[in-house]
Structure formats: structure tokens, C-alpha cells
Amino acid sequence: xxxxxxxxxxxxxxxxxxxxxxxxxxxxxxxxxxxxxxxxxxxxxxxxxxxxxxxxxxxxxxxxxxxxxxxxxxxxxxxxxxxxxxxxxxxxxxxxxxxxxxxxxxxxxxxxxxxxxxxxxxxxxxxxxxxxxxxxxxxxxxxxxxxxxxxxxxxxxxxxxxxxxxxxxxxxxxxxxxxxxxxxxxxxxxxxxxxxxxxxxxxxxxxxxxxxxxxxxxxxxxxxxxxxxxxxxxxxxxxxxxxxxxxxxxxxxxxxxxxxxxxxxxxxxxxxxxxxxxxxxxxxxxxxxxxxxxxxxxxxxxxxxxxxxxxxxxxxxxxxxxxxxxxxxxxxxxxxxxxxxxxxxxxxxxxxxxxxxxxxxxxxxxxxxxxxxxxxxxxxxxxxxxxxxxxxxxxxxxxxxxxxxxxxxxxxxxxxxxxxxxxxxxxxxxxxxxxxxxxxxxxxxxxxxxx
Numbered sequence: 001x002x003x004x005x006x007x008x009x010x011x012x013x014x015x016x017x018x019x020x021x022x023x024x025x026x027x028x029x030x031x032x033x034x035x036x037x038x039x040x041x042x043x044x045x046x047x048x049x050x051x052x053x054x055x056x057x058x059x060x061x062x063x064x065x066x067x068x069x070x071x072x073x074x075x076x077x078x079x080x081x082x083x084x085x086x087x088x089x090x091x092x093x094x095x096x097x098x099x100x101x102x103x104x105x106x107x108x109x110x111x112x113x114x115x116x117x118x119x120x121x122x123x124x125x126x127x128x129x130x131x132x133x134x135x136x137x138x139x140x141x142x143x144x145x146x147x148x149x150x151x152x153x154x155x156x157x158x159x160x161x162x163x164x165x166x167x168x169x170x171x172x173x174x175x176x177x178x179x180x181x182x183x184x185x186x187x188x189x190x191x192x193x194x195x196x197x198x199x200x201x202x203x204x205x206x207x208x209x210x211x212x213x214x215x216x217x218x219x220x221x222x223x224x225x226x227x228x229x230x231x232x233x234x235x236x237x238x239x240x241x242x243x244x245x246x247x248x249x250x251x252x253x254x255x256x257x258x259x260x261x262x263x264x265x266x267x268x269x270x271x272x273x274x275x276x277x278x279x280x281x282x283x284x285x286x287x288x289x290x291x292x293x294x295x296x297x298x299x300x301x302x303x304x305x306x307x308x309x310x311x312x313x314x315x316x317x318x319x320x321x322x323x324x325x326x327x328x329x330x331x332x333x334x335x336x337x338x339x340x341x342x343x344x345x346x347x348x349x350x351x352x353x354x355x356x357x358x359x360x361x362x363x364x365x366x367x368x369x370x371x372x373x374x375x376x377x378x379x380x381x382x383x384x385x386x387x388x389x390x391x392x393x394x395x396x397x398x399x400x401x402x403x404x405x406x407x408x409x410x411x412x413x414x415x416x417x418x419x420x421x422x423x424x425x426x427x428x429x430x431x432x433x434x435x436x437x438x439x440x441x442x443x444x445x446x447x448x449x450x451x
Contacts, residue, residue, distance in 0.1 A: 002331040003322040005269045008255055011308035014272070016251040016321060018283055020198070020290060020299040029206045029241045031296040033059060040240065042203065052203035052242055055249075055293055060196040061174055065106055066288040067281035077101045085277065085329045088336035091168045092117050092139070094344045097371065097396040102344055105168050111176050112139070112168060118180065120342035139342055140183055143167065149184045158262030160188060165267060169335050172258065173275055193258050194275045196251040196282070198290070198299075200244035211236045241296065249290060249301075251279045256311060266334065273322070273331030280324045348432055349394040350425025351375075352417045356388055363391060363417065364408040371395045372405075372421075393421045 008014060022028045032040050032054045041053035055063075072080040079101035082089055092105040094116045108114035117139065124134035125142070137145075146163030148156050164171045175192035178184070212235040220226055220233035228235055253275045258268045282289045283301045290299040306321040322328040354360075360374050375390045393405075402422050409418050 001327060002269075002273070003327050005272060005331065007317070007319060008269075008272060008308055009265065010310055010312070011317075011319075012254075012256040012311040014253040014255060014276075014306060014308045014319065015316075016253075016276075016279055016304065016306045018249040018251075018290075018304045019302045020247040020249055021302050022247075023291060023298040023300045027206070028243045029296075030054070030200075030243075030247075030299070031241050031294050032200070032203075033293075040203075040242065045201075049201055050203060052200040052244065053197065054200050054247065054297070055198040057195050057197045060198070060249075060282070061192065061194075063282050063288045064194065064196065064278040065170065065174060067285040068278060069106060072101065079104055079107070082106075085324070086274075086332075089169060089274075089332075090166065090335075090337040090339050091170065092340045092342060094120060094342050097343070097345050098398075099343075106170055110179075111171055111174070112143070113176065113178055113180070116344045117342060119347075120344045123340070123342055126338060126340060139340075140180065142340075143178075144183065147184075147188065149188070151184075155184060155188055157260075160190070161261035161263055164190070165263070165335070166337060167340060169271065169274075172261070172271060173278075191257065193254040193271070194251070194278065195254075196249060196279070198247065198249045198293075200242065201246040201248075203242040203244045206241040206243055208239055208241070209236060210239050247299065249283065249299075255308075270332045270334050273328060274335060276322055277324060277328055277332065280321075280328075284324070345395045346429070346432065348425060348428050349392055350421045350423070350428060351390045351392050352420035352424065354389045354391055354417065355413060358389070363414050365405060366408060368401060368405055371397060371401065391417050391421050393425050397422075397425060 022030050032052055033056055034040060041056075043051055043053070045051040068083055068086045070080045070083050072078045077100070079093070081087065082091075092112060094102045094104065096102045103114070103116050105111045105114065105117050108117060112118065120139060122136040122138045122141075125137045128135045143149075143163060146159065146166065148159045161172060164176070171190060173192065173194040176190045177186075178188040179186045214232060214234045217226075217232065220228055226232040253272055255268065255272055258271050263271075283304065284291070286292055290301070292298055304321060306319045307316040308319050309316055322331075354374075365372050372391070372393045375392050377389055405418055405422070406415065409415050
């Protein structure tokens with residue numbers, strides 16, 4: 001039987017506070033989160049006390065996602081899926097050109113707006129009930145239809161919420177921004193309803209040092225390229241941890257926000273129950289939870305209390321926070337639905353010009369037809385002469401694909417054509433990864449192993 005969540009029907013927010021203690025070490029020393037050019041986030045609290053931010057809201061949001069996820073355990077599937085309790089809750093899975101799982105909306109920083117999810121090929125329309133071949137639709141097209149998005153019109157937030165419940169309900173808890181200007185001008189944005197962070201009161205620094213030893217040679221030689229930057233030599237440096245008499249994890253579920261989307265009471269209950277499950281998992285999980293924030297930062301909960309704020313009076317009322325188990329799991333069972341699968345293929349092409357009167361049949365590409373093609377070039381302006389064509393490789397090419405294509409074409413001039421196309425592809429792929437324009441290189445492809 002699901003836990004009784006009806007008291008929250010009168011709540012605007014549910015606040016959860018967990019008192020923590022350092023799990024290891026008699027001195028209670030821990031390593032807080034650090035920020036570039038800032039270091040530890042020390043600040044004076046509104047209560048006049050000194051405080052330290054131990055874990056940021058962004059990091060805690062990631063952890064509340066990750067504790068529900070089980071990583072893949074094979075070369076064919078490195079992505080994984082939701083754990084047994086959450087299995088069946090919909091999300092969008094992205095696969096590569098070879099149908100291998102690439103990533104999922106639950107793992108991406110921008111969720112459905114991630115380029116690996118958003119900029120993908122069309123797929124079978126989930127709402128097409130016709131027999132036989134299904135209508136094809138892209139993810140932006142599908143979401144635009146679900147959300148009933150129209151140009152120069154207000155966003156129908158109820159439709160957006162209903163659509164997200166169908167595609168990825170986690171977006172309603174953790175937030176989403178569809179920042180594509182072509183998608184309703186980038187104005188479809190959902191603020192996170194579930195948030196959390198960890199703070200420590202009256203922090204005291206615990207300063208010490210570390211040593212990295214080079215047992216082969218403790219000296220460096222910059223001229224020989226053997227400096228500390230390359231990992232040579234012994235290095236001694238400072239480290240700073242902290243202690244604190246009181247450490248707390250704070251969580252908030254904005255129930256009023258979920259209710260404002262026009263969701264049914266049962267849907268609000270289901271999302272609230274899932275949020276409670278995520279909080280409980282973070283407080284208990286030894287992977288990505290408070291038990292293992294960092295190598296030298298491990299906590300365990302001492303006491304967990306919950307209060308809800310009455311939406312009319314503003315009073316704080318105690319609430320018995322359900323623990324993980326069949327009862328809590330059954331409360332978010334209705335979130336489960338159909339997973340969408342999309343295919344991400346990088347927009348990279350490598351070309352090699354073909355000799356005059358080249359016979360395309362001489363270039364073998366067995367099992368690689370979907371990743372390569374022959375392309376006729378357009379005649380130059382003012383000229384009626386047809387220019388030579390090109391051999392084009394595109395999409396995602398693994399090292400095995402490249403070796404296969406080369407092995408199928410060992411004779412000249414075909415192998416040189418293949419090498420040129422692969423080299424052009426690799427240059428553009430590297431440029432895309434580094435977010436820069438590809439350098440102009442000579443057409444000739446040198447010998448050596450393909451990367």
C-alpha cells in the first residue's frame with residue numbers, strides 16, 4: 001500500500017533536513033567541494049555564524065539523478081538503465097550509428113536539450129498506431145506536438161508538463177531549458193522542483209601537506225621534457241580540509257510548482273514520492289551519495305526530519321518521511337511508461353576526389369554502405385563540364401570500420417582514395433571535438449595505423 005501523502009495536498013513545499021557526521025576518522029576531518037579561483041566556499045551566514053558549502057546544489061542534483069542509475073557493464077552497453085525500483089520510468093536513450101547505447105537524457109547535463117539527444121535522426125512516431133511502416137518524426141517535432149507549441153503564442157504549461165511526464169518526468173523534478181531558438185524562441189523552461197545542498201557550521205581548517213614521490217628520479221629536467229607538468233620528479237604541496245561541529249544536508253521539494261502545471265493530484269503524489277526516494281537514496285547510497293562524495297569526504301546521516309509548509313497559513317508541520325521500500329516504490333509506479341530511442345550520428349564528412357572516368361564498382365565497401373556514398377560534384381558556374389565526383393565517408397567511423405574499408409581496397413589507386421577520405425574525416429572529427437575549424441592539409445595520406 002502506498003504511503004499516505006495526502007497531508008502534502010495542503011503543502012507548498014516539503015523541507016527535509018539531515019544531520020550528518022563524518023563516517024571515518026576520529027577528528028571529523030573532511031574535504032569540501034572546491035571551485036576554480038575560489039577554493040573552499042566560506043561565507044558568513046544570515047545567523048551571524050561562519051559556514052562552509054560542502055556540496056553545491058548543482059552537484060547534489062547530479063547525485064540525486066545518479067543514485068537511481070545502474071551503469072552498463074559491457075562494451076555493447078556502457079550507458080545502463082534505471083535501477084530496479086525506477087525501472088520503466090521513461091527517458092530518451094541515444095544510440096550511435098551502430099545501434100550501441102551512447103548516452104541517455106538522465107545522464108546529460110542539459111537532459112533532453114543535450115545535442116546527443118536533441119540533434120538526432122528521426123524515429124518511429126510513438127503515437128502512430130497504424131500497422132506496418134511507422135511515420136517518422138524528430139525529437140523536436142515530437143515534443144513540439146506534445147507541448148502544442150505555436151509561434152507568437154503563450155506556452156501552454158499544462159501540455160508541456162503532460163508531455164514531459166510521457167517522455168522524461170525527471171525533467172519536472174530537475175528542470176529543463178529548451179534553448180533552441182527555433183523551438184518556441186527558447187522560452188520553454190522548467191525550473192527544478194527538487195533541490196539540495198550540504199553546509200557545515202563554524203568550520204575550522206585542518207591544514208596539512210602531501211607528497212608525490214618519484215622513485216625513479218626525484219629530479220626534473222625541463223630541457224628534456226621531464227618536468228612536474230609531465231609527472232616527473234617528487235612534489236610536495238599543501239592541502240586543506242575542515243572540521244565542523246554541525247553538518248547538514250538540506251533538501252526542498254517544491255510541491256506547489258508541480259501543482260501549478262495542472263498535473264492531477266495522483267501525478268503530483270507520484271513525482272513527490274520519486275523525489276523522496278531520490279533524497280533517501282542520496283542519504284544511503286555508497287556510490288554518488290553522501291557516503292562517498294569524495295575520497296576524503298564521506299558522511300553518514302544521524303537524524304532525518306521533514307516538515308511541510310502549509311500553503312495557506314505558512315505554518316511548518318512535521319511529516320513522517322517514508323523510507324525506501326515497496327510502499328514508497330508503489331507510490332511512483334504510475335510514472336512508468338515507454339522509453340524513446342533516438343540515433344545520434346555526428347555531422348562529419350570526409351571526402352576524396354575521384355579520378356576521371358573512375359568506376360565506382362572498383363571501390364568495395366561491404367557492410368559500410370550506410371556510412372559512405374559516391375557524390376557527383378556540380379559543374380562550376382558558367383561551365384557545362386561535369387567535374388569529377390567524390391567518395392564520401394560520414395557519420396561515426398570506428399577504428400575497425402576504417403581498417404575494414406582499407407582491407408577491402410588494397411590495390412591502387414582505390415586505396416589512396418580511401419586513405420584520403422579517411423584522413424579528411426579524421427581532421428574534421430578532431431576539429432569538431434576541439435571546437436575549431438579544420439586545418440588545411442595535403443591530400444596525400446601517409447602510412448601508419450589508423451586511430
